[in-house]
Amino acid sequence: MPDMGERSRWWERGVIYQIYPRSFQDSNGDGVGDLAGIEARLDYVAALGVDAIWLSPIFPSPMADFGYDVADYRGIEPMFGDLQAFDRLLAAAHARGLKLVLDFVPNHSSDRHPWFVESRASRDNPKRDWYIWRDPAPDGGPPNNWISDFGGSAWEWDPVTGQYYLHAFLASQPDLNWRNPELRAAMMDTLRFWLDKGVDGFRIDVLWHIVKALDFPDNPVNPDWAPGRNERDRVIQTYSTDQPEAHAISAEFRALADSYGDRVLIGEIFLPNDRHARWFGTPERPQVHLPINFQLIENPWDAAVLRRVIADYEASLPVYGWPNWVMGSHDAPRIAARIGEPQARVAAMLLLTLRGTPTLYQGDELGVGEVLIPPDRVRDPQEMRQPGIGLGRDRSRTPMPWDDTPFAGFSTVEPWLPLNPDWPVRNVAVEAVDPASMLALYRGLLALRRSRAALSSGAFTLVEAEPEVLAYERRSGDDRLLVALNLGAATRALPLADETRGASVLASTLAPRPMDGTLAPNEGVVLRLGEAR
Ligand code: TEU
Numbered sequence: 317m318p319d320m321g322e323r324s325r326w327w328e329r330g331v332i333y334q335i336y337p338r339s340f341q342d343s344n345g346d347g348v349g350d351l352a353g354i355e356a357r358l359d360y361v362a363a364l365g366v367d368a369i370w371l372s373p374i375f376p377s378p379m380a381d382f383g384y385d386v387a388d389y390r391g392i393e394p395m396f397g398d399l400q401a402f403d404r405l406l407a408a409a410h411a412r413g414l415k416l417v418l419d420f421v422p423n424h425s426s427d428r429h430p431w432f433v434e435s436r437a438s439r440d441n442p443k444r445d446w447y448i449w450r451d452p453a454p455d456g457g458p459p460n461n462w463i464s465d466f467g468g469s470a471w472e473w474d475p476v477t478g479q480y481y482l483h484a485f486l487a488s489q490p491d492l493n494w495r496n497p498e499l500r501a502a503m504m505d506t507l508r509f510w511l512d513k514g515v516d517g518f519r520i521d522v523l524w525h526i527v528k529a530l531d532f533p534d535n536p537v538n539p540d541w542a543p544g545r546n547e548r549d550r551v552i553q554t555y556s557t558d559q560p561e562a563h564a565i566s567a568e569f570r571a572l573a574d575s576y577g578d579r580v581l582i583g584e585i586f587l588p589n590d591r592h593a594r595w596f597g598t599p600e601r602p603q604v605h606l607p608i609n610f611q612l613i614e615n616p617w618d619a620a621v622l623r624r625v626i627a628d629y630e631a632s633l634p635v636y637g638w639p640n641w642v643m644g645s646h647d648a649p650r651i652a653a654r655i656g657e658p659q660a661r662v663a664a665m666l667l668l669t670l671r672g673t674p675t676l677y678q679g680d681e682l683g684v685g686e687v688l689i690p691p692d693r694v695r696d697p698q699e700m701r702q703p704g705i706g707l708g709r710d711r712s713r714t715p716m717p718w719d720d721t722p723f724a725g726f727s728t729v730e731p732w733l734p735l736n737p738d739w740p741v742r743n744v745a746v747e748a749v750d751p752a753s754m755l756a757l758y759r760g761l762l763a764l765r766r767s768r769a770a771l772s773s774g775a776f777t778l779v780e781a782e783p784e785v786l787a788y789e790r791r792s793g794d795d796r797l798l799v800a801l802n803l804g805a806a807t808r809a810l811p812l813a814d815e816t817r818g819a820s821v822l823a824s825t826l827a828p829r830p831m832d833g834t835l836a837p838n839e840g841v842v843l844r845l846g847e848a849r
Contacts, residue, residue, distance in 0.1 A: 324773040326415060327580040327605055328638050330367025331762060332675040336646045337374050337396055338382060339715045340678060342727035351397035355405045358412055360744065364681065365762030368415035370519050370582070372646055374402070378428050380488040381697055384521060385426035389506035406514055415516035417580065422503055423525045424489040432490050439477050446499040447490050448482035450532060461534045462556050467547035467701045484525050484556065486697055494526050494565055507572055517573065517580035520604065523595070524585045527562040529555035547702060558591060566595060566603040582606045589632035596637040606640045606673055613648045617655045619786040619803045626670065627778060639672025644680045650712050652685035658838035661757055661825040662801050665840040668761040669790065669799045671776035679716055682747055683754035684736045687714045693734055717743035757825065764823050764842065770795040782808040785835060796845040797822065802835040810835050812845070819843040
């Protein structure tokens with residue numbers, strides 16, 4: 317767990333802020349956010365103290381999967397603006413010292429993409445092989461047992477040309493064929509298009525999905541699956557994901573990004589540690605800079621579990637691999653809904669003091685919690701396809717509450733998704749002037765992280781602690797910090813009693829107080845060590 321010292325680069329040292337464009341700020345009164353809206357709110361983002369923004373997809377899209385179904389990789393969805401609006405946003409971000417990362421969706425396009433319209437036109441169309449077409453099984457059914465991540469067969473029958481096409485997600489999101497060199501070249505060109513404009517990198521959607529096993533064997537049946545669970549998990553995605561050829565393409569992405577200088581690639585990858593770490597590539601042939609680490613989202617909020625998760629993840633990293641952490645996203649449940657606000661404050665401290673690049677999801681800095689979506693307001697296709705089993709993602713995509721004016725200052729009309737019910741009191745304007753707010757906590761932690769190399773790039777060591785307490789030391793040179801987080805509801809002894817008595821408190825999830833050797837319920841602290849008398 318080395319001290320990266322002065323060697324750290326912006327994407328190592330910095331904090332990424334994920335913006336879900338449909339829900340950040342509406343500027344034209346259609347109830348949906350847009351690029352001009354984001355531009356208007358950039359001062360807020362810069363003042364928060366983050367270093368980069370990642371925008372979920374902003375490309376032309378029929379919005380079957382809210383932008384993850386791209387109909388033109390080089391344009392801007394009219395609902396969001398146009399290329400001029402994008403250029404203005406990029407310049408405005410850069411003028412504030414913010415990097416801008418786009419969402420690249422290589423696994424599939426929209427079925428409205430002109431490439432697919434051609435591909436499905438006839439078997440001998442030049443773009444036929446840009447997608448994945450197969451003959452039916454001997455019984456006329458789908459070519460194999462693969463299941464879409466959104467439920468149902470991953471194969472859709474096309475009566476016109478008498479073949480099935482593959483879709484890992486919706487039928488309106490056909491999978492692209494990355495084994496086809498022309499498709500590959502066309503996609504590389506789209507990356508160049510945005511890199512030439514000056515974007516600072518890409519988050520790459522479902523990167524581990526992009527190549528499938530050559531002969532399309534059946535996936536192994538999952539013996540642990542039971543009805544009522546996510547249908548996706550009926551089979552194990554052995555042959556439909558994580559193929560060696562995808563790693564080779566990931567290395568090509570990296571070579572292209574590196575040819576533009578200091579850009580970043582963030583790969584969306586859900587895999588166990590050993591296979592996850594392979595996406596860093598090797599020093600000779602690197603792949604993505606940051607394979608997204610979802611473990612704080614996927615594991616229970618439990619000190620002993622998290623301790624093991626952190627240790628195992630750190631141990632799994634190659635020496636040249638830089639860690640990263642994320643606690644929320646447009647897919648995952650809200651952290652404050654999952655563990656409650658007092659512990660969400662502890663979670664904020666964890667996210668911003670671990671070793672590695674944190675990604676903060678919009679609204680989590682306000683502590684936005686549970687939002688129940690009435691049945692008539694559900695928009696998420698994942699929820700609509702498998703209703704009522706907890707897969708709905710709308711709950712994390714609700715509009716940013718900015719103030720207590722109508723529609724929370726997000727829009728002048730009813731927004732596309734409901735606001736958080738407590739928006740009149742839980743919004744940016746209210747929290748900005750309350751020193752005890754979640755927003756104030758985030759701003760304080762972000763400023764602390766920025767000011768101390770021990771946090772942004774220093775060494776990391778877990779420290780023994782009482783049950784329900786997660787503790788670790790961060791260190792850079794002489795600067796030694798102890799982070800101690802009480803994940804429980806009992807008062808606990810602070811670790812390192814000799815050193816922490818009287819130590820200065822650099823941050824606290826509660827009202828700061830002199831350290832007396834204890835950690836109160838829900839208390840998390842960052843202490844400066846090495847000052848004891
Ligand atoms: O998500 C990929 C993914 O694995 C999802 O199926 C995720 O597990 C699920 O949404 C969690 O509830 C990415 C995007 O982040 C997601 O929004 C898209 O729908 C999906 O890819 C398809 O592009």
